[in-house]
Amino acid sequence: MTLADQPPAAALVFQTLLVHGPLTRAEVGRRTGLSPGAVTKVATPLLTDGWITELGRPAVERAYGRPATLIAVRAERAHFVGVKVTGDELIGVLADLTAQPLATGRVALASRDVGTVVLAIARLVGELRAEAGAARKSGVHSIGVTISGEVDGQTGTVQYSPFLNWRRVPLAQLVETATGTPTLIENDVRALTVAEQWFGAGVGLPSFALVTVGAGIGCGISIGGRVVSGAHGVSGEVGHLPVGAARVCTCGNTGCVEAVASTHAITEQARQASGNPELTMDEAVRFAHAGDPAVRAVFSHAGHAMGLALASVANLIGPDRIIISGEGVASYDLYEDQIRQTFGAHAFGAAAECDLVVRPLPFEEWARGGAAFAAQRLFAPTK
Amino acid sequence: MTLADQPPAAALVFQTLLVHGPLTRAEVGRRTGLSPGAVTKVATPLLTDGWITELGRPAVERAYGRPATLIAVRAERAHFVGVKVTGDELIGVLADLTAQPLATGRVALASRDVGTVVLAIARLVGELRAEAGAARKSGVHSIGVTISGEVDGQTGTVQYSPFLNWRRVPLAQLVETATGTPTLIENDVRALTVAEQWFGAGVGLPSFALVTVGAGIGCGISIGGRVVSGAHGVSGEVGHLPVGAARVCTCGNTGCVEAVASTHAITEQARQASGNPELTMDEAVRFAHAGDPAVRAVFSHAGHAMGLALASVANLIGPDRIIISGEGVASYDLYEDQIRQTFGAHAFGAAAECDLVVRPLPFEEWARGGAAFAAQRLFAPTK
DNA sequence: CTTCCTTAGTTTCCTTTGGAAAAGTATGGT
DNA sequence: ACCATACTTTTCCAAAGGAAACTAAGGAAG
The missing domain is CATH 3.30.420.40 (ATPase, nucleotide binding domain)
Known part of the structure; x- marks a missing residue:
């Protein structure tokens, strides 16, 4: 099951849990404005499919009433690779759903030629996969490649990259065929902004x-x-x-x-x-x-x-x-x-x-932006 | 009936008609992505309540098939007053749903004292009402007052106006009690932007x-x-x-x-x-x-x-x-x-x-911004 | 210890919304 | 007269989420 074919309320609940950590169902309802019934209804399939998990009791228990059960995102349910391309190196991370890095890598680029870079990306992705054994179970959901310059995420094309001197390079497609994994591309700063929005100071x-x-x-x-x-x-x-x-x-x-x-x-x-x-x-x-x-x-x-x-x-x-x-x-x-x-x-x-x-902003943070961007597509569809 | 208690699709249809002029139902469906059935369903109550009206056939008729019927917004269904407050004068318009002015007025301000300004606004609104006889039938739905400076539309308060040297003036409330008509306030440039967005170059x-x-x-x-x-x-x-x-x-x-x-x-x-x-x-x-x-x-x-x-x-x-x-x-x-x-x-x-x-940007355009802002609240609820 | 109270979570039922498809309708062409 | 075509309406239905009744689990009061 993918997150996408869940009702809209599921995305809302999932995002709330992602951003505000473990919460009780009642609290999720209050924060999202959904009725308690709707939260249960939507949480059940997410639980059975492993997107979220039940934790124990909240730290501060209530004096009265039935004790609550915390639910939280299962970060290990999906993994993403983020790669930041600069003029002379690649930075990569393999991260989970909450953009927590499990493995990081850094590779110098021999040349700025498109073919070389794509190959280097594919090799880096392979290394990260190998390094992060944990990810083997669920595989890598998608790759987010980020690069400075004008990037058209819709078509997956790098319109213009001054540092690499690229124009109209269909990078997403190239990386996708080289790695066999769905790939998204985005401007590096915007991807980092996405990361901050979901998991950082934003x-x-x-x-x-x-x-x-x-x-x-x-x-x-x-x-x-x-x-x-x-x-x-x-x-x-x-x-x-x-x-x-x-x-x-x-x-x-x-x-x-x-x-x-x-x-x-x-x-x-x-x-x-x-x-x-x-x-x-x-x-x-x-x-x-x-x-x-x-x-x-x-x-x-x-x-x-x-x-x-x-x-x-x-x-x-x-x-x-x-x-x-x-x-x-x-x-x-x-x-x-x-x-x-x-x-x-x-x-x-x-x-x-x-x-x-x-x-x-540690160096691997840039690559984390790519992972966060890729992850976002999963839990914030078309938003 | 108000527009607000209609289904979401109604707002969509209404806004499409407002912005893109008279259209056939089929065309509305295509533009909004709604099914033909939904368009009819939503258009019927809008028609019976006079928000929209049926016009004749479109200018370019089709060769085959049942001829289409145009529907369009009934601009005269609701009227709004927009007032722009500057340091030394008031500019006012009484406009219809499409922010077309029916009457305009301009008043010099004797003083920048809050009470004086509020009184002058109330008098200007009265004059505009009298001048635009057409509006008497449906009355004035609401007033939009705009002013340069920091305006908190939520609380209806002018936080700071440099030209008038006002601080924390609950202008919306004051004008509302002075005129007996619901009043919204907004920053002048933002209101003008709203007007351009719905009815201008935006x-x-x-x-x-x-x-x-x-x-x-x-x-x-x-x-x-x-x-x-x-x-x-x-x-x-x-x-x-x-x-x-x-x-x-x-x-x-x-x-x-x-x-x-x-x-x-x-x-x-x-x-x-x-x-x-x-x-x-x-x-x-x-x-x-x-x-x-x-x-x-x-x-x-x-x-x-x-x-x-x-x-x-x-x-x-x-x-x-x-x-x-x-x-x-x-x-x-x-x-x-x-x-x-x-x-x-x-x-x-x-x-x-x-x-x-x-x-x-003719002088009355500023006041039109206020009217457009007030109108927007009607057809774009909470947006 | 039993009953009641309080809050959490679940289930059932129902309303709202809008899509799909078919039926109905109006017109020009054959 | 009939057909082709496209607009419009109607009917039926599925999805989504709210309301409220219901179950669960603990503490407090007696």
């Missing part, structure tokens, strides 16, 4: 934005439980918001956030500031922590640009929360203050009430 | 943004048939996006769009450029049309700032269309080219495919 929020800082600066937007995809596959391009920076950006314009606040931009500016053309990001962070004023100024400028960008997002769409995420967790403290200060100064009125959450 | 689009240029620069965002309201009542604040302008904005920051491209900013800059401290907007437009290079440059800068702002909107949310609207229709040609050029240069990838539509 759980239960009516709206939030996820801003990622790394080689580029990206943004995923979730409104009303849906991740905004944009009419032409473009959305969340926050990296080129004009923030009045003097540096020329890779996009050819001047003033983009990315020209000041991407990891690449920061190291380059730190090199100039320190006079050391070999400086690495890690060293720049050390220098700044040690109090080097020129290098600190670089981070401060980056923080200012980020603050402006976040304020723009908050002013425009008014999310409940903005999650700031990226590789350089170690350096957040260097510009977090500046970010918050600039954000506060430029967020308009009540938009300033939007809370800013900083969240580390 | 009809049928999965997503669009509406940017208004006037004393301030505002933006309404519609995604998936819903106007984005923002978690804290703030959204679409495009006026203070940083676009690197040198002028200081009213918000205290430097570089805001509004500091360069609002009508106020343009006249002020034109005064400096021409050396005439008495110059009006109309004169500035004439000068620019006559070829005055300094004044033309002012419009060009404004266009550049607008282009950057629109590109930011397009990059962030990827709408299908951006509708540019505002008072100064006469001056659009002066910076439209610059807007498009800057937009094209800064819109990222496929975001540039977003089409820009320029639309005049």
Whole structure:
């Protein structure tokens, strides 16, 4: 039995359990607005088919009345592989229904040629399958491949990937035939946003934005439980918001956030500031922590640009929360203050009430986005 | 009978007719995905209660088969009053179900005191009622009051209005008791966006943004048939996006769009450029049309700032269309080219495919937004 | 210890909704 | 007159979920 051919209420109950952990049937009814009878009716087939399971009594028992029984999602009921494709490597995870990773892998790419990449993906999927013995029982339900750039999830086509220099590559189809497993593709930031929405800092929020800082600066937007995809596959391009920076950006314009606040931009500016053309990001962070004023100024400028960008997002769409995420967790403290200060100064009125959450983003998190995206298709059909 | 207690399919059929004009039942079925039987079933009570009406045969008859009968919304079935409150005047319309105005009115405000404004609104509503005799038959269903600033439609409270200097004013309740008619309030730009979504240039689009240029620069965002309201009542604040302008904005920051491209900013800059401290907007437009290079440059800068702002909107949310609207229709040609050029240069990838539509915005259009907003509550329940 | 009370979960019945299919209907063509 | 065609209506039916009665399980009161 698949989840798809269950009544609509089943998806509601399942999603509630997925997001809010083990609950009693009565509590599920209260949260979903379904009648108690409907919850039982819908839970029974989910139980018999192993999608959910009964746990014991809740931690806080009631003083009166019949004791309740907790029900919860059986995470091991289905497994997914998530693969993030970058310009020079693949990151993969094999995860369960709740996007918890069971196995992770990382492979360098010899070439950016489509055939090579597809083959590498297939091999990585195979390795992850082998590594995660537990998944052998139920197999892998589907694969979610994510990649930065313009991705058309409907047709499974990568319209344009700047890092790989791909155009109109039917990646989903290619991976599907290479692996024999149903494959979905999605933009990397949007997939990560899906992961945050269901299993991260965006759980239960009516709206939030996820801003990622790394080689580029990206943004995923979730409104009303849906991740905004944009009419032409473009959305969340926050990296080129004009923030009045003097540096020329890779996009050819001047003033983009990315020209000041991407990891690449920061190291380059730190090199100039320190006079050391070999400086690495890690060293720049050390220098700044040690109090080097020129290098600190670089981070401060980056923080200012980020603050402006976040304020723009908050002013425009008014999310409940903005999650700031990226590789350089170690350096957040260097510009977090500046970010918050600039954000506060430029967020308009009540938009300033939007809370800013900083969240580390380990490398495998990107791949988890793919798994979460694939999983979502299972329990949130066509939504 | 109200529309609300009809089955869900009724709202679907009604909305389809509202948006896509007279259609045959068969065509409604095709467009909504409902079966022919369901369309008839749902249309019958709507017909008997006068919400829709049968027209004659369609213009292009089919060669074979039973001729079809057109059905269409009976616009005169319900009437609404829309009132836009500004710092110094009220604009009101009495409109039908399709937000077509039957009567319009404009009243100067003697004071910004809450009591005075509420009284003036009540008097304006009375005048509009008297003027539109047709509405007497069915009365006015509800009033939609719109105002710039932070508005909480749920509680009917104006949280903060900078122009009127109001804070936490329960305006909906006040107007309701003063007029005896149910009253809704909403932010002016968002209400206008609702009007465009149902009856304007946003009809049928999965997503669009509406940017208004006037004393301030505002933006309404519609995604998936819903106007984005923002978690804290703030959204679409495009006026203070940083676009690197040198002028200081009213918000205290430097570089805001509004500091360069609002009508106020343009006249002020034109005064400096021409050396005439008495110059009006109309004169500035004439000068620019006559070829005055300094004044033309002012419009060009404004266009550049607008282009950057629109590109930011397009990059962030990827709408299908951006509708540019505002008072100064006469001056659009002066910076439209610059807007498009800057937009094209800064819109990222496929975001540039977003089409820009320029639309005049007569003064009563603002009030129509209120009427459309009130009407929407009737035919799009809870949506 | 028995009875009652309270809350959890189940079952039964029923209403609402909308689809499928067939019947009915209106028109032009043959 | 009859047929082809497509719109519209009617009839029948299945799915989904609510209401309420019912069962279950424990504590409290007597």
